[in-house]
Amino acid sequence: MTENTSSPNAVIAPVPVIAGPDPQSMPSSMPDDDEISLLDLLQVVADNLRLLVLGPLAAGLLALAISFALTPTFTATTKFMPPQQQQSAAASMLQSLGALGGLAGAASGLKNPADQYVAFLKSRSVQDALVDRFKLTDRYEAKFRDDARKSLEENVQIASGKEGLITIDASDKDPTFAAQLANAHVEELGKLLSRLAVTEAQQRRLFFEKQLANAKDNLVKAERALKASGMDSNALKADPKAAVEGMARLKASIAAQEIKLGAMRGYLTESAPDFKQAQTELAAMRAQIAGAEKAESTANANGGDSDYIARYREFKYSETLFELFAKQFEIARVDESREGAVIQVVDQAVAPERKSKPKKAQIALLTTLATGFALLLCVFIRQALRGAIRIPESAKKLSRLRHALARALGQT
Secondary structure (H helix, E strand, O other), X not given: OOOOOOOXXXXXXXXXXXXXOOOOOOOOOOOOOOOOOHHHHHXXXXXXXXXXXXXXXXXXXXXXXXXXXXXXXXXXXXXXXXXXXXXXXXXXXXXXXXXXXXXXXXXXXXXXXXXXXXXXXXXXXXXXXXXXXXXXXXXXXXXXXXXXXXXXXXXXXXXXXXXXXXXXXXEEOOHHHHHHHHHHHHHHHHHHHHHOOOOHHHHHHXXXXXXXXXXXXXXXXXXXXXXXXXXXXXXXXXXXXXHHHHHHHHHHHHHHHHHHHHXXXXXXXXXOHHHHHXXXXXXXXXXXXXXXXXXXXXHHHOOOOOHHHHHHHXXXXXXXXXXXXXXXXXXXXXXXXXXXXXXXXXXXXXXXXXXXXXXXXXXXXXXXXXXXXXXXXXXXXXXXXXXXXXXXXXHHHHHHHHHHHHHHOOOO
């Protein structure tokens, strides 16, 4: 009798389950839909190769044809060497005396002094002079003077090179006018420098020129006062020339020393040895003249002087001071001429024979490259939109985008 294996008490052994590979750990054999393949890009380029070749070529040829119709522009160039900074003879003398020596290096604060003259050329003073000289308001068809200056800045390029020369490039449709405009910049710069004190000698010349004018006015007043004074026996016996000339020279020396100290404060501190020495000399002079004036006041109290002597003394003081300032002014003028304050033109601008603009080949090449890049971008965008339409989710997004744009433009 056979044994019943289907007994309810029989234990059924579990069937072993063979674990398969993890789907997430398996390498995907299907490429991602969002991945951009190089072959796909090349396929898009190959499909639109005729457009990508003929389109930029046609645009380049059209730009070349248009460039022939443009009015040519000519550029004239002038080069000049700005005034060079040198140590003047007066500065050397003052350095040996320990005074005003720092002025020699005061003008060397700029790393490149030519940059200062470039700024002068671009200043409103020079530009206004050129606008009036060539009537640029009418030539550039500018409504306001400021517009004419802006047009002038666009047509004139000014730059300083490492070699120390300044280059002016003036562009215009008329080659002769372009040369005249470039050369006029140098001329107007010379006129501006004649009014400014740029170098050390020019600053001294301007300073002593003002002092000389004041001394001259004082001398004229003292001379008139002397002529208006009367002569008496005491004045004739006193011999005013011998009695007063020493006092006048001393007063003039004190005035010159005070001006010297005022100039030294611009480049020396009060603790500098040269400054202290100058102060000591000034104090000694003041003490000397104080003693002389005290003695004079005592003599006046005793009736030993006259109004004529006092006026004669004032006249001699003004005369001595005028002579001192005149001598310093002449020295400054000589130093200014030695300093090379004259602009030296290396290459004068002449009427150019060849045009500088338009550059036809460059225009055609840039137009071809820009058109090719734009067409290539449009082709890729069009292909991407076509691929997005096939995906339902992307198609819905595109539809919403179209409706949003339509509402923004007021078409719905």
